[in-house]
Amino acid sequence: MSGRIGPRAVRVGATPSRATSTVILVLAAAGFLYPLYALFRFAFWPTAQTHGFTLQHLERLTDPGQAYMYTQLFEGIRNSLVIAIVTVVLMIVFLLPAMILAELRYRRLRQVIEFVCLLPISIPTVVLAVGFVPVYQQIWHITGSVAWVLAFAIGIIVLPYAYRPIQSNMSGLDLVTLSEASRSLGAGWLQTVWSVVLPNLRGGILSSALITVSVVLGEYTVASFLTQNTFQTALALLQHADPYVAATFALGALLLIFLILVLIGAVGSVSRHKRKAS
């Protein structure tokens, strides 16, 4: 209490002192980085040494004689990339038109769309997966057991993530006025959507697509329940055969997802900047 007289000590309310805050944040950062450090060390440190860096654990990856061990992994990566692309297309074909239509013409439906899009958060993915099994038995009758159709199921899991960036982009614009202006200048609906609405939503659509890709690359549950080979299920299988390569690919994927999320942050701040400038 002696510090009360000094000007620095007038801390009121919830804000803790600088020192307390620093200690807590440093501890938290250490706690979160430690398992990553452990994973990195596992993948890249020479066996039975306390330090150093080696790629010796990855040598088998380039050995043609042992390539069979990794065919499943590479097939899983290919499948996941295809699923990611198809899922992004699905979001653009199914979700985006519905959101634009609701925003421009049927504004009361916006709440319905929001409700539907956020629903997959409160239904556990495993519950949906139990229901996907009979649905996919029918689908695979027609298409054969191919992985890319998983995109339809994963698209549902992605809905909440894909919805938010587009929605927050829309709520920052007055799309109704913009489209009325465009229409009064003689543009048709198609032209309005193509050259007025979509360019304004570029940032939201891009963020939405990026987060979709990052969620698809990390998706495991649906693929596991439907016994399809994707990046994550292949990683889970590989951990017994070659844990080093599995750990390396996990680190690589983490780095990629991290970069994607940083990119989303950058997209967000650029569009905020633009709005301020205009």
Place this chain on the structure above:
Amino acid sequence: MTAVAHGAAAGPSAGAGASRPRRRAAGWLGFTPFAAYTLIFLAVPTVLAVWSGLTDEQGAFTLANFGAYANPVILRAFGNSIVLSLATAVASAVIGAVICVALLAVNPTGIVRVVADAAASVFAQFGGVMLAFAFVATIGTTGVLTLFLKQAFGFDINALAVDKTAGPLISQVSGMFFVYVYFSVPLMVIAFMPALVGLRPQWGEAVATLGGSRLRYWLHVGFPVLAPSFFGSMILVFAGAFSSYATASALTNTGVIIPIVMQQDLSSETLPGIAHVPGVLAIGMIVVMALVMWLYSLLQRRAARWQR
């Protein structure tokens, strides 16, 4: 269906010009792709999952499947799921709240805060198989932390396991707790931070002017105002942990928690009599989630009082 109903209702009011109702109907048609997609891949699977729990082999309605809950293995898995999620929720809520409070002291537009926000969203996404690998490398049998604790303090991390006979800590529910906390704390930070930022500085000043200490501030202002948001965020963490499957599945292949039991029963559908077990477990999960979400909406309403 709704499109037709609306078109009919709009018909008389639109009145003049036959083209207007037709164009309105055409506009409604724009929702069909989205509606069809969510119907087939969201509504139908949910209904099928529930339905498979309520029917017998012949497809007739029955409640007999609920007998699965008399199975001690399933009962234990359900208990494990709930205890694991509860413990994760409480621990993550406390740790997350402390981190949030610490973040109040840094410049809200400064680099620390920006990095912390980005880190929270990255780590909240970092679940599943990759996180399981990281923890095997940390507290697994030959994990970095395991070896360090053994060498430095002679402490065996596997002593933390609730069941000492069931193998290493990492493949047990008590080991999963640490992994779950790791991906739940960032979720807590994301969910709880807005409430903390919403605390008015005036309230702190008011307490100080009236001669109150900071302890009094927390007792009479901080805790009561934040309590609904705190417990609301805690419930979100519980829901996330309760429905999580990937992390646990990469750590163990025994049915210790409900989602793993569901997956195992689904993939061994040839065994007679258990084909409907996943459906019944899905109903159980939906009931728990509905309960939890109802609680959440109650708390959100209380929290909204102070967020004007």
